[in-house]
Amino acid sequence: MVKMLGKRIRLFRSRSIWVRKVVQLFFLVLIALIAVNHTLAESGKGWSWLSNASLHALCPFGGVVTLYTFITSGLLVQKIHSSSLVLMGLGVLLAVLFGPVFCGWVCPLGTVQEWVAGLGRRLLRRRYNHLVPAKLDRVLRYARYLVLAWVVYVTAVSGTLVFSAYDPYFALFNFWSGEVAPTALVILGATLLLSLAIERPWCKYACPYGAFQGLFNRIRVFSIRREPSTCRACSLCTTQCPMNIPVDTLTVVRDHQCISCLECTSEATCPAAATVTFSTGGKR
Amino acid sequence: MSLNSKILAVVVVVVLFGGIAVSTTLGWWATESTKTPAAYTEGDFAGQANPADIRGSYTFGDVSRAFDIPAATLAQAFGVTAEEPDTFALKDLETLYVDSPVEIGTASVRLFVACYRGLPYDLATAAETYVPASAAAVINAEGQPTAEQRAWLETHTAPATAPTPATTEGTAAPVETAAPEPVATPGAATEDSATRIKGRTTFGELLDWGVSQAAIEEIIGGPLPDPAMKVKDYATAQGLNFETLKLALQAAVDNQVRP
Structure with a gap:
């Protein structure tokens, strides 16, 4: 709680991973400022104390799509720089250790979707994030792998960043620049609109980088683990999961959609101490 | 071994910024050409x-x-x-x-x-x-x-x-x-440059030039994409040769201009 204009305002839910929200806000503000600085720098202005790198240079997915070209010819795809490969490497390191923390803690598009979700939750209450029929939802969750395969293929064939014409993340931080394709703006608008009914729709169904990061859920060192002996079977962990993973039926979460937000753990939602934890497989 | 959220937050920030610092030192970090x-x-x-x-x-x-x-x-x-x-x-x-x-x-x-x-x-x-x-x-x-x-x-x-x-x-x-x-x-060179298909020509422009949706769909072998989409981007996305597609579409345009 903070006191503003004489009123006490609650910034975070009483039991939520507030430090994650702080980290998300930090990266969103940082990327937004760099994107603005990039535009200013093109007209000879800009802040010298801040990077004016292009958004492509700061996107780890650029490293993934240029990998084929880099391995086969030693070159990078147009508009991609070595920074993207470095960020891809750091993203992989984090994912091997902790799963897709980049999605849950860093990605600004995920953050914006979560903010819109707050509004959606108020509008739809318990129906929020439970509107897509389970069978359809299960199939659609794999669509992002088709997107990943398509993006990697067309980038390798064309040597250009074809995906930027569809990328809502690029549109979010460049809509003022005139560089954004109308298709990307439409996809961004659709993503934000859908976020009123579904939590993180882009991440769940279409994000190719989320698909790539999700693969590491199978081998990650630290995982979400549930201790059945102390579990009260209240299902709060499942209810609270933004990605609709049935945590209460699992002992170790290896689902490819987990974003390591920790909202299901005993530190946040689970009412039983040390029951849902973020841990390795050894003794606690 | 368990981790709490505060430690994870610190690790994420340190790995990202530490990694960037190390790669800068090694000369691997470049954000521009x-x-x-x-x-x-x-x-x-x-x-x-x-x-x-x-x-x-x-x-x-x-x-x-x-x-x-x-x-x-x-x-x-x-x-x-x-x-x-x-x-x-x-x-x-x-x-x-x-x-x-x-x-x-x-x-x-x-x-x-x-x-x-x-x-x-x-x-x-x-x-x-x-x-x-x-x-x-x-x-x-x-x-x-x-x-x-x-x-x-x-x-x-x-x-x-x-x-x-x-x-x-x-x-x-x-x-x-x-x-x-x-x-x-x-x-x-011989055709009117106002209705000449170029790299930035969109499907919407083809419709404006009088080519029917059915004719476009027959040539591209699929449903008409977003009219704002460039023909060249479509060709790249579908793995088609732009020049071949362009020639076929240009013939349809020319038929409309000079029937």
Whole structure:
């Protein structure tokens, strides 16, 4: 709680991973400022104390799509720089250790979707994030792998960043620049609109980088683990999961959609101490 | 071993910023082009600059330094008569050749450099790339193209079109010298340029020019995409040859213009 204009305002839910929200806000503000600085720098202005790198240079997915070209010819795809490969490497390191923390803690598009979700939750209450029929939802969750395969293929064939014409993340931080394709703006608008009914729709169904990061859920060192002996079977962990993973039926979460937000753990939602934890497989 | 959220937050931030710091120290972190193309990694030309890595942000001066081609020669080849050709950015070529029936841009410079110096280049990736007739003339007069590159030039030389005066002050001016003899390009030069399909032509423009949705769908073999989508982007996304698709669509456009 903070006191503003004489009123006490609650910034975070009483039991939520507030430090994650702080980290998300930090990266969103940082990327937004760099994107603005990039535009200013093109007209000879800009802040010298801040990077004016292009958004492509700061996107780890650029490293993934240029990998084929880099391995086969030693070159990078147009508009991609070595920074993207470095960020891809750091993203992989984090994912091997902790799963897709980049999605849950860093990605600004995920953050914006979560903010819109707050509004959606108020509008739809318990129906929020439970509107897509389970069978359809299960199939659609794999669509992002088709997107990943398509993006990697067309980038390798064309040597250009074809995906930027569809990328809502690029549109979010460049809509003022005139560089954004109308298709990307439409996809961004659709993503934000859908976020009123579904939590993180882009991440769940279409994000190719989320698909790539999700693969590491199978081998990650630290995982979400549930201790059945102390579990009260209240299902709060499942209810609270933004990605609709049935945590209460699992002992170790290896689902490819987990974003390591920790909202299901005993530190946040689970009412039983040390029951849902973020841990390795050894003794606690 | 368990981790709580605060420790995870610290680890995430430290790994990302620490990783960037370490990679900067090692010289791996670059967020913009160094203006030095990557080198060939194998073959007889290993260690030499590879024209395939020339970027749109390069100037004629950057290309000149990397490949030892005078900036004045590059300017002559691409019809740029700026007072200081050294500072002319390759990405401005598309604006300069806005009325060209085929796209002249950074890829054209890559091919020009490869042909001028006789450097290896994967011509299979250059099916949709063209160089201006003036560039072909420079290559034929001064360059060292391989036999394969010479054959490629014969079918990938754009018809002579004088560049449009650049709107950016001091970057370029219209060509004043006589353009070299045009080299025939399939379906080029004779049609009305207002209804000529170019790299930036959208499906919406095709509809505006009178081509029916059914005719477009028959040619592309699928449903009409977003009208705002460029035909070239569609071809790339579908793995189709842009030139082949363009010729088929251009025929449909011409049928509407001159039935």
